[in-house]
Amino acid sequence: MDAPAKTVQMNLLFDLYGQLLTDRQREIFILYYHDDLSLGEIAENIQISRQGVYDTLQRVEQALLDLERSLGLLAKDQRRNQTLRTLEGLLREMREHVEHTQVRDEVLLRCLKEAMDAVEELMTE
């Protein structure tokens, strides 16, 4: 995996499992992955050795990968989002179809609006 892809994956895993890390692990992860500091800068910042920072990051990355292997929340979220996008597409198709028939059907338009709001809620939670 190239570096940007790894960063994206680590950030996604951190969003899902970060609460299971220690405060110190979270702090170092955020300084490295969110604030984009170098190992040396982090070491200086929190007063531990550069090697200590490196080891912590290695352990955190492994812990996040192990959690995903056990719980699979990222894979599940990605499957779910795919299905939600399919659902959104179907609702849009129905809405366009209803809007382009000569008689606007207000019951269908109301239901479609509420259904789209529900899909939106599921996508953003």
Place this chain on the structure above:
Amino acid sequence: MDAPAKTVQMNLLFDLYGQLLTDRQREIFILYYHDDLSLGEIAENIQISRQGVYDTLQRVEQALLDLERSLGLLAKDQRRNQTLRTLEGLLREMREHVEHTQVRDEVLLRCLKEAMDAVEELMTE
């Protein structure tokens, strides 16, 4: 919380987080919560003391509650299922509406069927 409610909650949490327990913890949980054995029966079954079984169950229950406090997957699932049921109700309402108009609209009926399949998939995953 009464005993049946606690059992339901523990089983739901176990489904979500069981993979983070040790093999031995999972084994004892299943004997107690799924197979409904008594502490004494479990102790005899796996050759540890009754107190050992009791302590393990206490630790497992606490671990499951702590995981839910950190990740909140059960609460999230319950909110999501509520929204999915709302969505299902809206799709049914639309289908009945379309089926009771004089001209059956095949585009809408096809989209509604596919959308219901997608909701079904999201509910059972």
